[in-house]
Amino acid sequence: MAQLTFRESIARGIAQEMRRDESVVLLGEDVGAAGGVFKGTVGLLEEFGGVRVRDTPISEQAILGAAMGAAMTGLRPIAEIMFSDFFAVCWDIVANEIAKSRYMTNGQVTFPLVIRSGNGGGLRFGAQHSQSVENWAMMVPGLKVVVPSNALDVIGLMAAAVRDDDPVIFLEAKVLYSSKMDVPDGDIVDTLGSAKVLREGSNATLVALGSMVPRALEAASELAANGIDCTVIDVRSLVPLDTTTILREVAATGRLFTVEENPRLCGWGAEVASIVADEIFYDLDGPIVRITTPHIPLPAADALEDLAIPSVERIVTTVQKSMNS
Amino acid sequence: MSNTKIAPANSDLAHKIAMYRSQFALRQFENRAYDLFLENFVKGTSHLAIGQEAIAAGVAAAMRPDDWTFATYRGHAHTLARGVPMAPVFAELMGRTNGLMAGKGGSMHLTSVEHGMMGSYAVIGAHLPIACGAAWSAQYRGTEQVAVAFFGDGSTNIGSFHEALNFAAVWKLPVIFFCENNLWMEYTRTSDVTAVANPAADRASAYGLESIIVDGNDADAVFDVTSAAFARARAGEGPSMIEAKTYRHGGHSRADPGKYRPDDELAEWMAKDPIPRYRARLLDAGVSEEEILALESEVDAEVDLATEEAKAGDVPGEDLLLKDVWADGGASWRN
Structure with missing residues (x-):
C-alpha cells in the first residue's frame, strides 16, 4: 500500500502496462525528458528508454496520426494531448479517421490506442485551457471515453484502456492531479463501462x-x-x-x-x-x-x-x- | 485474380509487359466505373484516376508485398495496383455485400489490409501522419517495411502535410510522401493559391529532404525514382518526398466535367497520356501488336467478368448496419 497522487498514478498505470507488453509505446509533447507538463509521465523515459517513450514536435495531428498508424500495424500507443482543448486542432484524426475507419472498412482494422489528455477547469487557465470536452468525444460513434476521479481508478482504468482493442479517450481532470489516495501494491486492472x-x-x-x-x-x-x-x-x-x-x-x-x-x-x-x-x-x-x-x-x-x-x-x-x- | 498486380522486377521485357498490363487494366477499370455511374449502378461520388495510372502502376511495382499504401479518395487505381481484384472494388462502388468493405466505405475509402492497402482517406492530408505511424511501427519492430502516402497537389497547403513531413524527418521514418501533382485542386489551379511553383518538391528542403520531381506519366521513371526511395527507407535513411507531374483527364469527381481547364492544356496532356505512350514503348522493345492486342482483350474480358460478378452481389441489410463499430464486432455503447 502506498499513498499516490492522481498524477503519480498515471505514470504507474502506464508503467504497469509497458512492463507487461512491449507493443505499448508512449508519445506526446514533453512526455519524455520533462516527464509531462503535468508530471504525469515522470520516470517513464528513464525506465523504458527513448525508443518507447518519445517526445514529439508541437504537432497534434502528427501525434494522433502516428498513434493511429501505429495502432493499425501492431503497436498499442498511448498518445498525450497536453490540454484537451487542443483536440480542436486534431479532431479530424480523432473523429473522422480513428473513430470511423474500423466501421468503414467492415472491420479490417482495429485501433488499440489510448489518447490521454488533461481536461477541465479549476486552474484559472482561461477558456482555451480549461474545457471539459468529454461530450465532444462521447457524441462520436467509435470512441470510448473514460474519465477517472481518483488515483486508484486511474491505474486500473488506464490498464483496461491500454488492453482494450478500441480507441479510448482518457480524460484526466487537471484539478485532481494533486489529489492523493492509498493504492495497493501490485498490478491493478479495472473494467471499462462500469460505474x-x-x-x-x-x-x-x-x-x-x-x-x-x-x-x-x-x-x-x-x-x-x-x-x-x-x-x-x-x-x-x-x-x-x-x-x-x-x-x-x-x-x-x-x-x-x-x-x-x-x-x-x-x-x-x-x-x-x-x-x-x-x-x-x-x-x-x-x-x-x-x-x-x-x-x-x-x-x-x-x-x-x-x-x-x-x-x-x-x-x-x-x-x-x-x-x- | 491478380492481373493488375505486377511483381517487383528488373526492367526486362516481362516487367515492361506487366507494367503496361497494370496501367491498361487501371484505365479500363476506371472507364467501366464511369459507365456504371451513367447507368446508375454507382451512387454517391467517385474520383477517377484516368490519366494518372503510371503513378499507381510504377509505385506499386517498386513495393514489397508487406509494404503499406495510404491513398486519397482518388484511390481506385492504387487499390487495384496492390493486387486487389476488380470485382470487390466494383461491388464496393455499387454498395453490395461482395464489396471490398461490404459497401460500408464506398469509393473514397477503399481498403484491403491483406494487400497492404491501408486505406483511402477522404479528408485532405489526414493520412500523411497516419502513414508516419505505420512507418514508426515498422521502425520500432525492425521489419524494414515502408509506408507510402499518396496525395494531391492541393494537400501541400494543409497543416497535416507539414506536420507529417517534419515529424517523419525528425524521427527518420521509413515513409515515402508521393505527390500526384495534376495541377488542379478541385476547380482551382493549385499554382494560383500556392507560394511556390512545385508545391511538394519546393517544400522538401524545409524538412531537410531532397527535392525530387518525376514525369508522372512515365511508369518506368516513376518505378526508378520510387525504387531508390524505398532503398533509402529500408536502409534507415528516413523519408523521401517525390513530386510527380501528371494530369487527370476528367473532372475532379463524378459531378465535375472539368470545363474550367483550357483546351490547349488538356490537349497537351492528352498527348502525354501514359497508356499509348507506354504501348509505343512496348512496340519499340519488340513486343508485337498481336501480343499487345491479346493482352488488352484479356484485360477487357477481366473487366467484363468483374462487372458481372459485382452486379450479382446482394444489397446489404440490417445485419451489417450495426456491425464492427467496435473490435468485438458490435455497436453497443451501453450495457
Missing part, C-alpha cells in the same frame, strides 16, 4: 463524473446532515455507459441529479436524463435535475471560474431546493 456506487442513500441519486465526483460526495455528506440521504455514482466511463447501475440506483431513490463540469448544452447528463426518462419514468418521484456549468466559455478569474463550475454549495442548494419543493 461505481460510492455512497448509498435513500432520497436521491447524484450521478457525477471526474472532478465532480469528490464534490458530489462532499455535497452528499452535507445533505445527509440536513436530512437528505443521497446515493452517489461515479460514472467513470461515458462510452461504454453503465446504464444498468445508473438505472438501478435512480429507480431505488426515485430522484436523479446529474453533476457535470461541462457547459450545459448536450452534456452527458442530458443523455443520462433521457435514458432515465425513457426507461424508468414511472419510478421517478420528481423532476430530473442537471447541475452544470452555465453555457459559457470558462472565465479565467478565480472568482468567476468558481462561480461557473458546480461547487459543493451549488450542488447542496440545488438538491435541497428541488427535494423540498
Whole structure:
C-alpha cells in the first residue's frame, strides 16, 4: 500500500502496462525528458528508454496520426494531448479517421490506442485551457471515453484502456492531479463501462463524473446532515455507459441529479436524463435535475471560474431546493 | 485474380509487359466505373484516376508485398495496383455485400489490409501522419517495411502535410510522401493559391529532404525514382518526398466535367497520356501488336467478368448496419 497522487498514478498505470507488453509505446509533447507538463509521465523515459517513450514536435495531428498508424500495424500507443482543448486542432484524426475507419472498412482494422489528455477547469487557465470536452468525444460513434476521479481508478482504468482493442479517450481532470489516495501494491486492472456506487442513500441519486465526483460526495455528506440521504455514482466511463447501475440506483431513490463540469448544452447528463426518462419514468418521484456549468466559455478569474463550475454549495442548494419543493 | 498486380522486377521485357498490363487494366477499370455511374449502378461520388495510372502502376511495382499504401479518395487505381481484384472494388462502388468493405466505405475509402492497402482517406492530408505511424511501427519492430502516402497537389497547403513531413524527418521514418501533382485542386489551379511553383518538391528542403520531381506519366521513371526511395527507407535513411507531374483527364469527381481547364492544356496532356505512350514503348522493345492486342482483350474480358460478378452481389441489410463499430464486432455503447 502506498499513498499516490492522481498524477503519480498515471505514470504507474502506464508503467504497469509497458512492463507487461512491449507493443505499448508512449508519445506526446514533453512526455519524455520533462516527464509531462503535468508530471504525469515522470520516470517513464528513464525506465523504458527513448525508443518507447518519445517526445514529439508541437504537432497534434502528427501525434494522433502516428498513434493511429501505429495502432493499425501492431503497436498499442498511448498518445498525450497536453490540454484537451487542443483536440480542436486534431479532431479530424480523432473523429473522422480513428473513430470511423474500423466501421468503414467492415472491420479490417482495429485501433488499440489510448489518447490521454488533461481536461477541465479549476486552474484559472482561461477558456482555451480549461474545457471539459468529454461530450465532444462521447457524441462520436467509435470512441470510448473514460474519465477517472481518483488515483486508484486511474491505474486500473488506464490498464483496461491500454488492453482494450478500441480507441479510448482518457480524460484526466487537471484539478485532481494533486489529489492523493492509498493504492495497493501490485498490478491493478479495472473494467471499462462500469460505474461505481460510492455512497448509498435513500432520497436521491447524484450521478457525477471526474472532478465532480469528490464534490458530489462532499455535497452528499452535507445533505445527509440536513436530512437528505443521497446515493452517489461515479460514472467513470461515458462510452461504454453503465446504464444498468445508473438505472438501478435512480429507480431505488426515485430522484436523479446529474453533476457535470461541462457547459450545459448536450452534456452527458442530458443523455443520462433521457435514458432515465425513457426507461424508468414511472419510478421517478420528481423532476430530473442537471447541475452544470452555465453555457459559457470558462472565465479565467478565480472568482468567476468558481462561480461557473458546480461547487459543493451549488450542488447542496440545488438538491435541497428541488427535494423540498 | 491478380492481373493488375505486377511483381517487383528488373526492367526486362516481362516487367515492361506487366507494367503496361497494370496501367491498361487501371484505365479500363476506371472507364467501366464511369459507365456504371451513367447507368446508375454507382451512387454517391467517385474520383477517377484516368490519366494518372503510371503513378499507381510504377509505385506499386517498386513495393514489397508487406509494404503499406495510404491513398486519397482518388484511390481506385492504387487499390487495384496492390493486387486487389476488380470485382470487390466494383461491388464496393455499387454498395453490395461482395464489396471490398461490404459497401460500408464506398469509393473514397477503399481498403484491403491483406494487400497492404491501408486505406483511402477522404479528408485532405489526414493520412500523411497516419502513414508516419505505420512507418514508426515498422521502425520500432525492425521489419524494414515502408509506408507510402499518396496525395494531391492541393494537400501541400494543409497543416497535416507539414506536420507529417517534419515529424517523419525528425524521427527518420521509413515513409515515402508521393505527390500526384495534376495541377488542379478541385476547380482551382493549385499554382494560383500556392507560394511556390512545385508545391511538394519546393517544400522538401524545409524538412531537410531532397527535392525530387518525376514525369508522372512515365511508369518506368516513376518505378526508378520510387525504387531508390524505398532503398533509402529500408536502409534507415528516413523519408523521401517525390513530386510527380501528371494530369487527370476528367473532372475532379463524378459531378465535375472539368470545363474550367483550357483546351490547349488538356490537349497537351492528352498527348502525354501514359497508356499509348507506354504501348509505343512496348512496340519499340519488340513486343508485337498481336501480343499487345491479346493482352488488352484479356484485360477487357477481366473487366467484363468483374462487372458481372459485382452486379450479382446482394444489397446489404440490417445485419451489417450495426456491425464492427467496435473490435468485438458490435455497436453497443451501453450495457
